[in-house]
Amino acid sequence: MANEVVLLETWASMYGIRVRIALAEKGVKYECKEENLRNKSSLLLQMNPIHKKIPVLIHNGKPICDSAIIVQYIDEVWSHKAPLMPSDPYERAQARFWVDYIDKKVYDTSRKMWLSTGEEHETWRKELISVFKQLEETLGDKPFYGGDTFGFVDVGLISFYSWFYSFEIYGNFKMEAECPKLVAWVKRCMQRETVSKNLPDEKEIYDHAEASKKALELK
Amino acid sequence: MANEVVLLETWASMYGIRVRIALAEKGVKYECKEENLRNKSSLLLQMNPIHKKIPVLIHNGKPICDSAIIVQYIDEVWSHKAPLMPSDPYERAQARFWVDYIDKKVYDTSRKMWLSTGEEHETWRKELISVFKQLEETLGDKPFYGGDTFGFVDVGLISFYSWFYSFEIYGNFKMEAECPKLVAWVKRCMQRETVSKNLPDEKEIYDHAEASKKALELK
Numbered sequence: 001m002a003n004e005v006v007l008l009e010t011w012a013s014m015y016g017i018r019v020r021i022a023l024a025e026k027g028v029k030y031e032c033k034e035e036n037l038r039n040k041s042s043l044l045l046q047m048n049p050i051h052k053k054i055p056v057l058i059h060n061g062k063p064i065c066d067s068a069i070i071v072q073y074i075d076e077v078w079s080h081k082a083p084l085m086p087s088d089p090y091e092r093a094q095a096r097f098w099v100d101y102i103d104k105k106v107y108d109t110s111r112k113m114w115l116s117t118g119e120e121h122e123t124w125r126k127e128l129i130s131v132f133k134q135l136e137e138t139l140g141d142k143p144f145y146g147g148d149t150f151g152f153v154d155v156g157l158i159s160f161y162s163w164f165y166s167f168e169i170y171g172n173f174k175m176e177a178e179c180p181k182l183v184a185w186v187k188r189c190m191q192r193e194t195v196s197k198n199l200p201d202e203k204e205i206y207d208h209a210e211a212s213k214k215a216l217e218l219k
Numbered sequence: 220m221a222n223e224v225v226l227l228e229t230w231a232s233m234y235g236i237r238v239r240i241a242l243a244e245k246g247v248k249y250e251c252k253e254e255n256l257r258n259k260s261s262l263l264l265q266m267n268p269i270h271k272k273i274p275v276l277i278h279n280g281k282p283i284c285d286s287a288i289i290v291q292y293i294d295e296v297w298s299h300k301a302p303l304m305p306s307d308p309y310e311r312a313q314a315r316f317w318v319d320y321i322d323k324k325v326y327d328t329s330r331k332m333w334l335s336t337g338e339e340h341e342t343w344r345k346e347l348i349s350v351f352k353q354l355e356e357t358l359g360d361k362p363f364y365g366g367d368t369f370g371f372v373d374v375g376l377i378s379f380y381s382w383f384y385s386f387e388i389y390g391n392f393k394m395e396a397e398c399p400k401l402v403a404w405v406k407r408c409m410q411r412e413t414v415s416k417n418l419p420d421e422k423e424i425y426d427h428a429e430a431s432k433k434a435l436e437l438k
Contacts, residue, residue: 050320050353064312066319076308089295093283100285101269134269 005030006058008044010037012208014107015067016055017198018159022071024194025155026078068099071155084152098138098145099156105131106160114170114213125171129178136182143188150192158189158199165202166209224249225277227263229256231427233326234286235274236417237378241290243413244374245297287318290374303371317357317364318375324350325379333389333432344390348397355398362407369411377408377418384421385428 005023007030009016023030035044035054047056047063057064057073064073075084086092109131113124135157139145145153164175164186176183189195224242226249228235242249254263254273266275266282276283276292283292294303305311328350332343354376358364364372383394383405395402408414 059309062309064309065316069312069315069319072315073308073312076311089292090278090281090283092295093288093292096288096291097284100288 003028004058004060007032008035008041008047008056008058009033009054010035011200012162012205013054014159014163017162017200018067018155019055019057019070019074020198021155021159021194022074022084024198025082025084025150026074027081028074028078067159068096068103068156071152075152083149084146084155086146086151095145095152098135098153102135102153102156102160106135106157110163110167110170113167114209115216125173128167128171129173132175132179132182136179139181139185141181144185150189154189158186158195161186161189162200162202162205163209166206169206170209222247223277223279226251227254227260227266227275227277228252228273229254230419231381231424232273233378233382236381236419237286237374238274238276238289238293239417240374240378240413241293241303243417244301244303244369245293246300247293247297286378287315287322287375290371294371301369303365303369303374305365305370314364314371317354317372321354321372321375321379325354325376329382329386329389332386333428334435344392347386347390348392351394351398351401355401358400358404360400363404369408373408377405377414380405380408381419381421381424382428385425388425389428 005028007016007019007023009019009032011034020032033041033043035041037054040052044054044056045052047058048054048065051065053065055065055067055070057070059073059077064070071084086095106128109124109128113121113128116124142148144150145157167173168175190199224247226235226238226242228238228251230253239251252260252262254260256273259271263273263275264271266277267273267284270284272284274284274286274289276289278292278296283289290303305314325347328343328347332340332347335343361367363369364376386392387394409418
């Protein structure tokens with residue numbers, strides 16, 4: 001079977017980065033199509049008519065949407081190397097639970113902190129730190145969320161790393177001081193080319209966040 | 220391996236019903252523990268310390284949380300009969316997409332309609348009907364979402380059926396008129412004892428919804 005793989009994404013999206021890392025882990029070659037979310041392509045609207053969101057993976061013409069679902073799909077289709085999902089059903093359920101936690105908590109909380117001021121900002125700032133502390137506790141003393149190997153939860157969280165610097169600036173905290181074990185985990189992940197080569201520069205992400213914030217405030 | 224299976228739930232929860240149907244499909248015997256969500260048991264708080272929500276499946280002492288994750292777990296552990304997930308990775312991704320759609324759209328939209336009045340109520344009412352129309356379109360002419368067999372998406376949506384009557388009353392619409400194919404699908408699902416024996420009575424659900432609404436309004 002021909003493997004024509006196209007990824008619709010935007011360079012700064014943690015969810016797009018997630019898919020890129022999973023494809024890199026599997027050694028899958030693909031074409032990346034950058035979307036402009038203010039002027040979505042007809043291909044995106046056709047491939048994800050329900051949510052109209054990136055990322056979308058198009059495999060031999062067929063679309064798969066939602067990054068967590070895409071990563072599971074990639075793991076199941078290219079199962080010959082670098083298994084991301086644990087082989088045990090209980091561990092698999094736990095991995096799904098934590099990626100869902102990341103999806104529900106990290107993005108929403110950081111966005112609310114980013115866009116609020118005063119007391120509200122302080123509430124979301126504390127909440128974001130507590131989310132990272134929870135994620136640190138879940139990691140425990142393991143090298144990776146996947147245990148000895150880099151897995152589904154690792155892919156799910158490391159894709160947010162380029163945004164940590166912006167979280168620190170907007171939240172006025174230091175990840176190293178709050179979550180030293182999580183920072184050590186980041187360093188272990190960054191030793192993998194599949195990760196380091198696919199994460200955008202943190203300063204560029206911050207400039208992007210600042211520009212987006214200004215654009216939202218001007219609306 | 221001993222199979223000690225305990226389900227923490229509340230009788231009216233569509234998410235608890237979902238798990239009950241999946242366990243029935245697999246012929247798994249289990250103990251059901253009804254939770255009082257206004258006074259959660261120490262067992263629930265211990266088994267789901269992160270979200271403190273039902274349903275939780277406790278299998279040989281180990282908790283699994285989130286109904287969609289629980290149903291996948293059940294399908295993977297009791298794989299000897301009634302497979303719920305499609306065997307093809309692409310179909311599996313699609314099934315996960317639609318259960319996620321149900322989780323994001325049906326519950327939230329119906330709740331917003333239920334609690335709102337006036338123009339806002341009208342907006343959510345229209346949105347809820349359009350969500351069901353979308354789900355009807357996705358079903359198409361297939362007997363079940365799983366094709367010829369009852370599967371993951373069928374379990375995911377039929378668990379809401381006991382609430383349809385309340386949706387119709389609060390939304391002042393008739394499912395039969397809006398989505399006749401979906402109603403025909405409900406009838407097919409109801410022919411399964413695994414479904415019909417696990418769905419609460421629609422009138423009792425309506426009484427429960429009315430009582431909950433009054434309790435919320437008094438707060």
